[in-house]
Amino acid sequence: MQLVSISVHGFRSLQDVGPIPIRRPTLLTGHNDSGKSATIDALAFLLGASSLAEEDRTFEVTRIGDGEAAPSSDAPESVRRVEATWVEGEFRLSDQEQGDLTLPGTILMRRLSSHELGPRLELLVDAPLDENLRDLDAKPLSDLRATAAALGVTVTSDARAKSSWVAALEQFARTQPFTRAWIPARKEITAALPKFLRFGDAESAEAAVRVALNSRYRSHLEDEDLKQQVHSLEDELGRRVREDAQGLVDHIKQRCPDLVSVEVQPDVSFTSGLRSTRILLARTDGETVSLSAVGAGRSRRISLAIWEWTSELLQRDAGSHAASDEQQIVLAYDEPDTHLDYIQQRRVMALIREQCAIPGVSMVIATHSMNLIDGAAIEDIVHLRLDGERTRASLLLSDLDDNANGQFLSDIATALGLRNTVLLHERCFVGVEGATEQQSFPLFFRLCTGRPVHAAGVVIVGCHNNEGALKFIGYLARSQRQVMLIVDADSRKTNKMFSDANLAKEGIDILGQTRFIGTPDKELEFVFTNEQWCAVANLVWPRNDTRSWEAKDVDALRSGKFSSALLKLFREGSDSGPSSKAEMMYEMARSLKAAAEVPAELCDAFLQLEKLATLDT
Template identity: 45%
Template structure:
């Protein structure tokens, strides 16, 4: 059974959150107190690994200005609903289709119920036949006037199921017996707690359950406790060796498993020694040691997951004729795993997550603030959580706006133009320019005019390179309420098949194209008497060009004058090419190309007054938009 996605209702700030994917991996990003840990706790509740407390239930206040708890009671119910894929064995065992919706639901002051959506028999007694003994099944068959093939349990149940199928309505009914035992395994690692003892207990608990299920141990209740304890010692020895290998400054590492059938697997306190023969509890070590040991535990657990996958594959390939239940999905959960780790150890965490995500029966969910982790996955696998009026809202860029194929295409475009996931999620304004020339010059010009960098102002810059995909990305960001501005040369409209022609812009932005696209050189419609220019280079005045040329590209003899550049403004000729050729021929230090020429121009200017008014107006508007 594999969980593909889940939705949450009435759980803390998650009053109504839908379709959170369980991917390989899924990244939960967002501000502090945005709901990341609540999502992970809700997942644990769905999988039966966490009880529900009164504090977990959302407040039912509908006044968005009202603080939670002020004049509001708790919501009448809390539920977490998952979409599960069932394998063939489970479909036969539970008489369910390949895709089912199951939920864990709890009304106020009531115990949680595990339910499945599907046909619910009109007769409540037929909802779960596994709870009835054979005499009760025979009585039901007789009461309903059915004719089973025999009086065996299997035939009695088959007849009752067939009857129930014809006397049912769609709804939530009790999950079949044994359904909960096939729910995915939940393996949590809390990076914020920094308690390796807890992580060791989590890692060894799975092995404890594995050994408890060993057929060789059944019936030997007197000796099984010692056997389990000895096996866990062997597992713990491997773990200790791995920790010591990763943390060579520790002279000795000890783990002594404690097993009790009355209390289950109670724990395995970890003790370390920096000098031989002097073991101490890890709680007396520093925070850095705790985090490095925890990382070593996670790595060891990853090796166990790989080993289990190999074992499962070997069992699948063995053809003994007996139907065998396939392994269940394991969902590994990390809550801020990079806390207190330096960059090198963060890279190890990233590699670990990638390795686990590649395993067929393993999914990974990571709640993090780490830009490295957020930028390391596809944007559609990033779930951005944010609080609005004390309620968590989910934002998934790249998911379901214009179809999966386009989503992938947009993700590739974002990578190609240098927009990382963290930029797409957090930057307040996106500035698109036509090519490399503007991409190099604009950051310098913006800092000169506005007194700060584009990044500090919250503006992400990307170059279109005449790529129609950039307009797709711009339209997509506009649909997601991102602030976008495209700044291009006025002559872009005139190029054959230009993506900046009026028809194309209207197709992408409707009648509001002027809000999103600025053409450098086109006169302001509100002003009269302005000249029309074709490109960025042309809007700089001739005196400015002369002043910069004398500083950056001096002649061997004499100086440049404004008239040298005025002469290049001839109709039908491209001003930028004329200037570049003039400077390359007339100066030993002439520019290597147009991008280099414009970057040098921008870097040589002294005051904002040297920057054309139209460009200053664009920068001012960008600053306002980003603010």
């Protein structure tokens, strides 16, 4: 049974969040306290790996009204925890599971906990409208007889057998109205849930060992020979678990050669598995300390060794199952590369790729790591943010139309070379026509604002006459990100991609999100004076005839396509002339020394960009 996505209601800051996809892997990003760890805890609750405490319930604020009348805005507020908390999951079943459990290929289940009832796993099905006809197998015989009498149902077989009454009531139920309803999940459905393994901070390393060894312990316990000798095998099982732990000892010693002693001391209970697992370490003979007493960096390195060892166990277990009986496991990591140096971080990334390649494994990672975020597929990133102390979740690229459009945008972002961390964290995106602007605008921006574009949180995106890039800018605008499009004024007429009609179609506000340089019908090169062009040309592209470039040489070109004529003038008049318009404008940007030298309409655009980048979105 594969978990596809989860939705959460009333769990800490996750008042109403989802669906959040569960992939290979899913990365949870966001500021501190945005709900990343809470999402992992909610996932553990759904899969039965943790219980729900009263403190986990979300607070809700309601206004106290009089009777049935709507309360006024100045009515007193009542703050209390929600009545019910649940985590809902979409699950995909294999063909064999569909047959064994008599369920469809995709189902919805939730784990619900309310003040009236304890936690329970429920399945959404087509159920009889009459609640008395639901979950018949779980009801005692006396209740079944009472329900049958009230509905006029009789049995034709053994009236003393519960199965007879269940069969009769089920046959009657099939003739009654049905509705979609949540019913308690059968034990065999609960048993088919994916296993959940969590690896958190350094302090949870011993717990991780216990979880992993418990998995091996249960595998040994299923041995048919051992089942026949239950009472005499506790010592044998303890020995086997210690042998399993020896692989971990060897792996830690290999990864941390400065340790002279490593011990894992599992305490085996036949009925409850491993009650505890202590990890003792020593760099000097006779000076053993527990894992919790070593430094954060070393503790995390040892935790990484544990995770690598666990990966070997997962691979071994996956290899022992047939494809039709694949064990589904959800792994959860909370800030896995904290306190690790760059080399160890690379090991974490390699481990994640290795584990995600294991059949049946899904993974959720809560992280701030730029390496992990940039190494993930853009569609696998879920960004969490707080909105009034409540978490909101969004996919990094999910357009308003459909999944295919989201994939199209993802491909564009990849082609543009935009890293995931840039899309997550930068504040303002400016679309430009191409290489000329991409090379020169950063220099102009620093002159006008006094700081580099990256320090201001501004990202320059080159459209390169590619309408896909323009669509990407439009997507950002529709997603309420700060954007601006800066293009030559003459492009509105010569390039239909930048026409008013096309920009409006992509969702770009003509008045508020565009700047046209060289208004009304000129281009970027045109806004610089004759004297400025002569100054940079005499410095970088001296004439072959040894005389200086003069203003009249440049002024004579302004009646036509200025940039093309200017490039031809400097290229033909100097052996060192520019090879492209981009090079020509880049040298112009390098030659300027003060903000006052930048044309006013260009400088105004950059100052507006700086303001946009400081706005909260």
